[in-house]
Amino acid sequence: xxxxxxxxxxxxxxxxxxxxxxxxxxxxxxxxxxxxxxxxxxxxxxxxxxxxxxxxxxxxxxxxxxxxxxxxxxxxxxxxxxxxxxxxxxxxxxxxxxxxxxxxxxxxxxxxxxxxxxxxxxxxxxxxxxxxxxxxxxxxxxxxxxxxxxxxxxxxxxxxxxxxxxxxxxxxxxxxxxxxxxxxxxxxxxxxxxxxxxxxxxxxxxxxxxxxxxxxxxxxxxxxxxxxxxxxxxxx
Amino acid sequence: xxxxxxxxxxxxxxxxxxxxxxxxxxxxxxxxxxxxxxxxxxxxxxxxxxxxxxxxxxxxxxxxxxxxxxxxxxxxxxxxxxxxxxxxxxxxxxxxxxxxxxxxxxxxxxxxxxxxxxxxxxxxxxxxxxxxxxxxxxxxxxxxxxxxxxxxxxxxxxxxxxxxxxxxxxxxxxxxxxxxxxxxxxxxxxxxxxxxxxxxxxxxxxxxxxxxxxxxxxxxxxxxxxxxxxxxxxxxxxxxxxxxxxxxxxxxxxxxxxxxxxxxxxxxxxxxxxxxxxxxxxxxxxxxxxxxxxxxxxxxxxxxxxxxxxxxxxxx
Numbered sequence: 001x002x003x004x005x006x007x008x009x010x011x012x013x014x015x016x017x018x019x020x021x022x023x024x025x026x027x028x029x030x031x032x033x034x035x036x037x038x039x040x041x042x043x044x045x046x047x048x049x050x051x052x053x054x055x056x057x058x059x060x061x062x063x064x065x066x067x068x069x070x071x072x073x074x075x076x077x078x079x080x081x082x083x084x085x086x087x088x089x090x091x092x093x094x095x096x097x098x099x100x101x102x103x104x105x106x107x108x109x110x111x112x113x114x115x116x117x118x119x120x121x122x123x124x125x126x127x128x129x130x131x132x133x134x135x136x137x138x139x140x141x142x143x144x145x146x147x148x149x150x151x152x153x154x155x156x157x158x159x160x161x162x163x164x165x166x167x168x169x170x171x172x173x174x175x176x177x178x179x180x181x182x183x184x185x186x187x188x189x190x191x192x193x194x195x196x197x198x199x200x201x202x203x204x205x206x207x208x209x210x211x212x213x214x215x216x217x218x219x220x221x222x223x224x225x226x227x228x229x230x231x232x233x234x235x236x
Numbered sequence: 237x238x239x240x241x242x243x244x245x246x247x248x249x250x251x252x253x254x255x256x257x258x259x260x261x262x263x264x265x266x267x268x269x270x271x272x273x274x275x276x277x278x279x280x281x282x283x284x285x286x287x288x289x290x291x292x293x294x295x296x297x298x299x300x301x302x303x304x305x306x307x308x309x310x311x312x313x314x315x316x317x318x319x320x321x322x323x324x325x326x327x328x329x330x331x332x333x334x335x336x337x338x339x340x341x342x343x344x345x346x347x348x349x350x351x352x353x354x355x356x357x358x359x360x361x362x363x364x365x366x367x368x369x370x371x372x373x374x375x376x377x378x379x380x381x382x383x384x385x386x387x388x389x390x391x392x393x394x395x396x397x398x399x400x401x402x403x404x405x406x407x408x409x410x411x412x413x414x415x416x417x418x419x420x421x422x423x424x425x426x427x428x429x430x431x432x433x434x435x436x437x438x439x440x441x442x443x444x445x446x447x448x449x450x451x452x453x454x455x456x457x458x459x460x461x462x463x464x465x466x467x468x469x470x471x472x473x474x475x476x477x478x479x480x481x482x483x484x485x486x487x488x489x490x491x492x493x494x495x496x497x498x499x500x501x502x503x504x505x506x507x508x509x510x511x512x513x514x515x516x517x518x519x520x521x522x523x524x525x526x527x528x529x530x531x532x533x534x535x536x537x538x539x540x541x542x543x544x545x546x547x548x549x550x551x552x
Contacts, residue, residue, distance in 0.1 A: 073441075076441055081439050087435070087436035089428070089433060092429070092432070100425060100437075100440045103429075103440045103442055104440075148440075152440070
C-alpha cells in the first residue's frame with residue numbers, strides 16, 4: 001500500500017468536513033474520488049497533501065505516519081497535488097512555473113530530462129515557455145498545473161478537478177494524459193465531478209457523501225452500480 | 237525663492253540628491269521585501285540599519301582607528317571599508333533575523349491579527365534603539381576620517397566627489413546583485429512563489445518560514461551596506477540615527493511602489509533629488525517639506541506608487 005487514510009476526520013472551523021474516512025491507494029493504481037459538491041473530495045486532497053491538519057485519524061505513506069508532517073516536506077517524500085483552481089503563479093513564466101515543480105530536487109540532469117518529457121507530453125507548453133503563467137488559457141493552465149506537479153517526480157500524483165471549467169474536447173485530452181501518466185508509472189489519486197470519465201480511467205473508486213465513504217469498488221463496478229448511476233452519472 | 241542660485245547649483249544638487257537617494261534606496265529594500273512577502277511594515281528595520289552603523293564604527297575601533305586618527309594609505313582604507321561593509325551587513329542581517337524570530341514568528345504561528353504585528357514592530361524598534369542608547373550613553377560615535385571627500389570627476393562643470401561616486405556605484409551594484417538573486421536563483425524563485433501564492437508554494441515544497449527568514453536577512457544585509465555609506469557621509473552615528481532616516485527610506489519605498497524592488501531604487505533616487513532640489517529653491521529648511529509634499533502629490537495620482545505592483549506580481 002502506497003497511501004492510506006485511517007479513520008480520518010477533518011474540520012473547517014466548526015464545520016466537520018470528513019467523518020472517519022478510510023481509503024487506500026496501491027502503487028501503480030488510478031483511484032477516483034467522486035461525489036457531489038461538498039462531499040469532502042477536495043478536503044481529502046488537502047488532508048493528504050498536508051494543507052489541512054486532520055483532527056483525528058492518520059495518514060500513512062509508504063508505511064510511515066505522515067499525519068503531522070508539513071505540506072512542503074510531503075512534496076520531498078513524493079506526494080504532489082495539482083490543486084483545484086490550478087494555482088499557477090501568475091507573475092512567473094511557464095518555464096519558471098515548471099521549475100517551481102522541481103523545487104525540492106537538486107539533480108540538474110534529471111530535472112532537464114523531466115522538463116523535456118513534460119514538453120513532449122504537453123506540446124502547447126513548449127510554445128508558451130517564456131510567457132507569464134497568468135496569460136495562459138484555462139486549458140493551458142490546467143496542463144501546466146499537471147506538468148508542474150509531475151516535475152517533482154511524485155510517487156503519487158493528486159489531481160483535484162483537472163477537468164473543471166474546460167471545454168469537452170480539452171476534458172478528453174486531460175483524461176488521455178491521465179492514462180498516459182499512469183502508463184509511464186505514476187500512481188494517481190483523482191478527484192472529479194465528471195464521474196463517468198473518472199471511473200472510466202480509474203482502477204478503483206470511492207463514492208463520498210457528506211464527508212463519508214458510502215461505496216467503493218472497481219471503476220467498472222461503480223459505473224454499473226444503479227445507485228451511483230442515478231446519483232452521479234445522470235442515468236435514471 | 238532662489239531660482240537663479242538653483243540653476244547655478246543644479247549639477248551639485250543632482251549629485252548630492254542621487255548619492256543621498258542611493259542610501260534611501262538600499263535602506264528602503266528591507267521595507268519593500270518584507271512588505272512584498274508578508275504585507276507587514278517592519279518598523280524595526282530602522283534599528284536594523286542603526287545596528288549596522290554601530291557595527292561599522294565598532295569594526296574600525298577594534299582595528300585601532302577613531303575620529304582623531306590620520307587617514308591611512310589607500311590600500312589600507314579599502315581594506316577597512318571592505319571589513320566594515322562585511323561586519324555591518326552581517327550585524328544588520330543578524331539583527332533582522334533576530335527581530336523576525338522574536339517579534340514576528342511567534343505571532344505568525346498563532347495567526348495573530350495584523351495590528352498585533354504592528355505593535356510588536358514598534359516595540360522591537362524602541363527596545364533596540366533604547367538598548368543601544370543606554371549602552372552608548374546616548375552619545376554620538378565618531379567615524380575615523382577614512383575617505384577625505386575630494387573631487388574625483390567633473391561632469392558638465394559639476395564636481396563629483398570620491399565618496400559620492402562610491403556611494404552611488406556601491407548601491408547600484410548591491411541592488412543589481414539582489415535583483416539577479418531574486419529573479420534568477422532557485423531561492424529567489426522560492427521568495428517570489430511565497431509572495432504570489434503561499435499555499436501553492438507549500439505544494440511545491442517551499443518552506444515558508446525559511447523564505448521569510450531569508451527575506452529579513454537580505455533586507456538586513458542591504459541596510460548594513462547603507463549604514464556604512466551613512467557613517468562615511470555624516471562622519472558619525474547615534475542610537476537614534478535609524479529613526480529619521482528610516483522614515484525617509486520607508487517613504488522612498490512607498491513612493492516607488494512598496495513591494496517592488498525596482499520601485500525602491502526609483503523611489504529612493506526621486507526622494508533624494510526632490511529633497512535637494514527643494515532645498516535649492518526654497519532654502520535648506522524646506523528640505524523635508526518638499527520631500528513629503530512630493531509623496532502626497534505622487535500618491536494622489538498614483539496610489540500604488542510610481543511603479544506600483546508588488547514583489548510577486550512585478551515583472552512578467
